[in-house]
Amino acid sequence: xxxxxxxxxxxxxxxxxxxxxxxxxxxxxxxxMVVNPFCEIAIEEALRxxxxxxxxxxxxxxxxxxxxxxxxxxxxxxxxxxxxHIATEEITQPLAIAKLFNAMVEKEKPGLVIFGKQSIxxxxxxxxxxxxxLSGMPQGTFASELAFEGGEVIVTREIDSGLQKVALKxxxxxxxxxxxNEPRYVSLPNLMKAKRKPIESISVADLGxxxxxxxxxxxxxxxxxxxxxxxxxNVDELIDKLKTEGAI
Amino acid sequence: MSIxxxxxxxxxxxxAATANVLSAAKVLAQKADCKISLLIAGYNxxxxxxxxxxxxxxxxxxxxxxxxxxKQLPENLAPYLVELVNEKSFTYLMAPSTTTAKxxxxxxxxxxDVAQISxxxxxxxxxxxxxPIYAGNALETVKSGDVVKVMTVRTSAFDAASxxxxxxxxxxxxxxxxxxxxxxxxxxxxxxxxPELSNARIVISGGRGMQSADNFKMLEAVADKLGAAIGASRxxxxxxxxxxxxxxxxxxxxxxPDLYIAVGISGAIxxxxxxxxxxxxxxINKDEDAPIFNVxxxxxxxxxxxxxxxxxxxx
Ligand SMILES: Cc1cc2nc3c(=O)[nH]c(=O)nc-3n(C[C@H](O)[C@H](O)[C@H](O)COP(=O)(O)OP(=O)(O)OC[C@H]3O[C@@H](n4cnc5c(N)ncnc54)[C@H](O)[C@@H]3O)c2cc1C
Ligand SMILES: Nc1ncnc2c1ncn2[C@@H]1O[C@H](COP(=O)(O)O)[C@@H](O)[C@H]1O
Numbered sequence: 001x002x003x004x005x006x007x008x009x010x011x012x013x014x015x016x017x018x019x020x021x022x023x024x025x026x027x028x029x030x031x032x033m034v035v036n037p038f039c040e041i042a043i044e045e046a047l048r049x050x051x052x053x054x055x056x057x058x059x060x061x062x063x064x065x066x067x068x069x070x071x072x073x074x075x076x077x078x079x080x081x082x083x084x085h086i087a088t089e090e091i092t093q094p095l096a097i098a099k100l101f102n103a104m105v106e107k108e109k110p111g112l113v114i115f116g117k118q119s120i121x122x123x124x125x126x127x128x129x130x131x132x133x134l135s136g137m138p139q140g141t142f143a144s145e146l147a148f149e150g151g152e153v154i155v156t157r158e159i160d161s162g163l164q165k166v167a168l169k170x171x172x173x174x175x176x177x178x179x180x181n182e183p184r185y186v187s188l189p190n191l192m193k194a195k196r197k198p199i200e201s202i203s204v205a206d207l208g209x210x211x212x213x214x215x216x217x218x219x220x221x222x223x224x225x226x227x228x229x230x231x232x233x234n235v236d237e238l239i240d241k242l243k244t245e246g247a248i
Numbered sequence: 249m250s251i252x253x254x255x256x257x258x259x260x261x262x263x264a265a266t267a268n269v270l271s272a273a274k275v276l277a278q279k280a281d282c283k284i285s286l287l288i289a290g291y292n293x294x295x296x297x298x299x300x301x302x303x304x305x306x307x308x309x310x311x312x313x314x315x316x317x318x319k320q321l322p323e324n325l326a327p328y329l330v331e332l333v334n335e336k337s338f339t340y341l342m343a344p345s346t347t348t349a350k351x352x353x354x355x356x357x358x359x360x361d362v363a364q365i366s367x368x369x370x371x372x373x374x375x376x377x378x379x380p381i382y383a384g385n386a387l388e389t390v391k392s393g394d395v396v397k398v399m400t401v402r403t404s405a406f407d408a409a410s411x412x413x414x415x416x417x418x419x420x421x422x423x424x425x426x427x428x429x430x431x432x433x434x435x436x437x438x439x440x441x442x443p444e445l446s447n448a449r450i451v452i453s454g455g456r457g458m459q460s461a462d463n464f465k466m467l468e469a470v471a472d473k474l475g476a477a478i479g480a481s482r483x484x485x486x487x488x489x490x491x492x493x494x495x496x497x498x499x500x501x502x503x504x505p506d507l508y509i510a511v512g513i514s515g516a517i518x519x520x521x522x523x524x525x526x527x528x529x530x531x532i533n534k535d536e537d538a539p540i541f542n543v544x545x546x547x548x549x550x551x552x553x554x555x556x557x558x559x560x561x562x563x
Binding site: 134166167216 | 321323347356365376382385390446450492518524527544545549563
């Protein structure tokens, strides 16, 4: 079984971003860029399935400008067999990315596609579900455990009320939640080796898919700021304050 | 123009999130001068539809009651909804940002060939909406050019609408087809007598500082005194102190109670994303430089193992 993994390049999770002075966008210039944490979990799951003999090949795919190759190299260094870069300088929204991935699904015919549940920049939580729709595959979103039995994947899903188990016919789309696994680290020698591995490049124009954005950004603003309040001396003062405010 | 709201329910009763998304729908309905239909999709859920008729401000209750929709599996629900949206020419599809809707709504949007706007917190006008990005560190205003505008609504950003005062009628829809590609197996639901985390008036959350699952009992004792729901940081969930459904944050639940008490939580960006819109924030942390104090109205720099028992006895 071949596994396709979606790898997105995003700003490091621990950086607090700033908004451009003209309020047109978030300023990501010169910030540390990484593999979206949920995509790291997706890669890790694919690698483990290969190590267990369930998968035969892991293919990492990223959509975006040339700089995305850096994250694809990380995926290769972690152990992905191949990497595909779908090149575009345009702004890509989840529907467009799902369409591009659908073209990859048609070409590569994977048994499983693993995405992250959410990109930590746009916080969309959409692309995996959209790809599943377009490809007609069933979907196991917010996955915290996978098991393979008789042509099906049993997915444990993190839902608002607890955990849910569903069985999906393969091929299927999975989106990884935080507790699916704990990703391994890249070793420096592997990163060096990955530098020499080829990355296949496909241009959006060659795929003939319309990726124009459906939503236009009018502005990006700072959220209201909360300022620090007061530090209290003891529990009695705290209870007092909360009673005065009618909070308790 | 017309709005279809997908209700959140468990086949027995409407869930709180429905009241919040309805309040957002009413704001939109007023701006677009249009009507609201409420969809109850499930199985053996006619009682939910009947109670929904009493909601003020909705035009009709659509009931899709059939085995294929029992657990709202997106594979069955999405094509069914696309047909419904097309048949009735809905121009807006709204649902609360719950895991149920986050699962299905993008699948429906893609089949409709339209975008989804995730986590709407403000409705500017009929085609322009505000939603948070980057863990709530930026608010993006987007304009949609799609014929059907699909959006999930952040429940904490809209007050609950009243669920009484109305006299809508139920229209029973045809059955959905089970496509047979997905199957529900089981659900492990965490039962609790405490208020639901997402809409509790008071939330008390524990972090890695709690040190063990057992220690959470101290937090529970205080929660019971306050009638509070219990939340947690990702670190506490990852460590197995509490269940996954208690995670508050960017990638967990978003809450905005009147009072949020963070105990042994440092205040990472991802945690703040889930609680910084709370009315009053209290932080209890032994590290006076913990970032949580930057957003807290009241802070106690203290050992939580001393504070929690004292709180319990004095409340
Ligand atoms: C992709 C991604 C998504 C994430 N999503 C979320 C999310 O949704 N929600 C979330 O919470 N996090 C999330 N995180 C994790 C987040 O970055 C932090 O790692 C996490 O919130 C830290 O949890 P904590 O504050 O409990 O632990 P720590 O940061 O370890 O803080 C523990 C705190 O407890 C205090 N403490 C220890 N002992 C005591 C004591 N005896 N008395 C008083 N205080 C004490 C310490 O001073 C410290 O401040 C996410 C991270 C990533 C990368
Ligand atoms: N530009 C991209 N390139 C590759 N994969 C992506 C891209 N955007 C989104 N994805 C995948 O879709 C997941 C969910 O993203 P989102 O729907 O944006 O929250 C990510 O974790 C990735 O696995």
